[in-house]
Amino acid sequence: MKRKLLSLTFLLLTSFCLSQDNSKIIDSLKRVIQSKPSDSIKIKAYSDLCWYYRTISIDSAFRYGNLTLKLSKETDNKSGEAQAYNDIGILHYDLADYDEALKQYRTSLKLRNVLNDTMGIAALYNKIGLIHQNTFKLDSAIFYATKALKIYEGKNHTRYVAYIKTNIANIYRGLKQYQKALDTHLEIAEVNKSIKDNLGLTRTYNNIANAYLFLKDTIQSEAYYLKSIDLAVKHNYKKELAGLYNNYGGILHDMQKYTKAIEYNAKALKLRNELNDNYGITSTSLHLAGLYIDLKDYAKAKNYLYDGLNLSEKFNINELKMDAYDKMASFYAFKRIPDSVMYYKELYKSLNDTIYNSRITKEIAEIQEKYDTVEREKEIQTQRAEIAEKELKLNRKNTQIIGLVVLAVLLFVLGYLLYNQQKLKNRQLEKENELKHALAEIETHNKLQDQRLRISRDLHDNIGAQLTFIISSIENLQYGFKITNDKLKDKLTGIGAFTKDTIYELRDTIWAMNKNEITLEDLQGRISNFIDKANLSSSDLNFNIKIDEGLLTELVYTSVQGMNIYRIIQEAVNNAIKYGEASCIYVLIENKNNKIVFSIKDDGKGFDINDIEEGNGLNNMKKRASDIDADIVFNSEKGKGTSIILSI
Structure with a gap:
């Protein structure tokens, strides 16, 4: 199944009671x-x-x-x-x-x-409101009840709206707005009838009876209590029946039908013990204590009094603690024990002042009229005036403190805003200065770049053109005049070759000047062009250039660094060809110990480092290496070639 x-x-x-067991x-x-x-x-x-x-x-x-x-x-x-x-x-x-x-x-x-979960939220608002209601925090109680009511009305839940309105009406009763509470309960009763909510109607009749009781209409109150009891018995609403027996017992008490009142309160206490209803047990115990005091059966009254007092203090139920203190004062008054009367009256007064902001309730006034002298009454009035004056002074101090706190907060906020504004201004000034500095650097750089471009154009257009003219003139002399002097021919040929070399070097210089940065890839291309030209001058030479993978995209040099590296390699290759008479030249570029190493090796005739007098070529290479903060090492031995290692 x-x-x-x-x-x-x-x-x-x-919850709504189910008919099942x-x-x-x-x-x-x-x-x-x-x-x-x-x-x-x-x-x-x-x-x-x-x-x-x-x-x-x-x-x-x-x-x-x-x-x-x-x-x-x-x-x-x-x-x-x-x-x-x-x-x-x-x-x-x-x-x-x-x-x-x-x-x-x-x-x-x-x-x-x-x-x-809006429905669950509404239910919890209602429960929280009931707790505040039971602990006499009525402003909080009506706040949460109203929040729950808005949700149920928005969902159009008639039954739940009725229940919440019931709680709000009970709060009106706590605020002593009895007619308003009665009107609301009568309205709710009609809703209960229309939706056939017997449990809700049982509770509403009880609330109507309570409202009539506060309006001192005992006849109407008794009639509605009996209506509610009939419904609760018919549908076996034990919890509601316990409350009704207790309330109806109170009516009978007021009508001085003590025996019958005790009978109904005893029924209420039995049911509340079965239900483990601590609040109800406390309330009914105190009702029975009051009945036995009126019957002057002080032994039974004492038992119920102490039960009610202990439970109200154990569960911190202020309303019932006040009732217990009141009845204890009455009990000891009848017993003629004035010290105990004063003790419980003071407890009652202290708790009442806490709950009602130091206002003396009607019940205390009645007890004091019975057992206090006129002199004590004057003293109470004086104390009340003193308390009111103290409250006024305290309110003034609180207002002053709040004003000072608000002023301090405003000053702090104002200071903080001014500080932030100044901080923002300083930051803006710093950024403006940084921007000016950057613009100045860019302007200087642009001027330098323009100057470099102008110089490179001048070199190319003027010096280059003049060198070209020299070469052309020498060639015209050689071919235009039949020169038979061999020495003169050689001299002219040498001048032409030197001039061509000068043009090549001038082009290299212009190439470097036109670049802000020179990559390793640029160097490789320039070195390869140079080696290709060297190959053209000597077909017996074998050149080989090798670069480690990954270095081409990683390395970037300034134009000065790039040009000096190129010139060192160029000088090394020229020396290998011119003086070393090498047949194989290797150029290797690699990464060693976080340094880039340029190695130029040849298989030429070599030389003795210790014996040779350093010429312009070696000195130029050393100077160029020093200019770019690089290390250069010369290794050579006669008959075993030469290696030049540049580390940067």
Whole structure:
């Protein structure tokens, strides 16, 4: 048989009662868990078990709530985790442990905001509002209730709107706006009837009865209490019935029907013990204590009084603590123990001042009228005036402090803005100076480049043209005149060759001048051109140039560096041809120990480094190497060739 699990996401403090017996539902849920379902189904089952165990075993309810939370975290089920915190918060609320309940609700609210679960968010706003309502923080209570109401109205959920309006009406009652509370409850009753919400109608009749009671219409109040009790008994609403018995007992108390009032309050206390309703147990115990005080049965009154007092202090329920202190003062007044009367009156006054901003309530005034002298009444009035004056002074000081803090913040913000503005100006000035400097450098560079280009054009157009004219003139002399003098012929030929070499060197110089940077690839091309020309002059020579892979794209030299490297290689090759009479020349460029090494080797006749007198060629190479901060080494031995190694 296929079972469908419903995840009970309860949007209000109390879920809608089901007609099924809770024990049967619990057994059904346990069978689902035993069937080893998926994690998501198991989480829902744990959550439902937490809810149904609320009225049976609070320990079991906590156990399944914690299992829901644990499994949700392990499986990263954020929806299940939010529901677990919500359920555990409800359990703490039932125990009147409001601080812990509020903590759990807020954790659930964070998760539901992330999940964008608007209905879950509305339910939590309502629950948080109820906690503030029960702890007399009525401004916070109406704030959260209103937030929940807006969501439900936006979703057009009539039933939930009615429940939230009920809570808001109860807050009006707490603010002593009794007629406004009554009107709202009467409106809600009509909505409950239209949607056949018997549970909601039961609660609304109870609230209407309470409103009439505050308006001192005992007849109408009793009528609505009895209507509500009939509905609760008919539908077995135990929790609501417990509250109704308690409230109706209060009416009977006011009507001085003490025996019947005790009977109804005893019924309420029994149900509230079954439900583990700590707030209700405390409230009803104090009602019974009051009844027995009126009956002058002080022994029974004392037991109920201390039960109510201890529970109200244990669970920090301010409203009920005030009631307990009030009744304890009355109890000891009847017992004629003035020290205890004063002790509990002071406790009552202190708590009342905290809750109501130092205003003395009507109940204390009545007790004081019974048991205090006129002199004590004057003292209280004086104390009240002093407290009001102190509050006024405190408010003035607070206003001054706030004003000083605001002024300090404004000064700080103003100072910070001025500091940032000055800092921005300084930064802008720095950037402007950097830009001016960069523009000046660019302008200088452009001027130098123009000058270099002008010089290179002059060299090419003037000097080059003149050298070419010299060569042409020598050739015309050789061919135009029949020169028979061999020495003269040789001299003219030598001058022509020297002039051609000068033109080549001039072109190399112009090539270097026209470049800002010279790459290794540029050098390779220039060296290859030079070697090709050398090959043309001697067919017996064998040249070989080799460069390590990867160096061509990596290395870049300035024009000065590139030209000097080229001239050193050129001089080395010329020396090998002219003086070394070499047949093979190798040019090798490689990377060694983070240095680029240019090696020029030949198989010529070599020379003795120690014996030879250094000429212009070797000295020029050394000077060029020094100019570019490079190292140059000459290795040569007679009959074994020469190697020149340049490292940069």
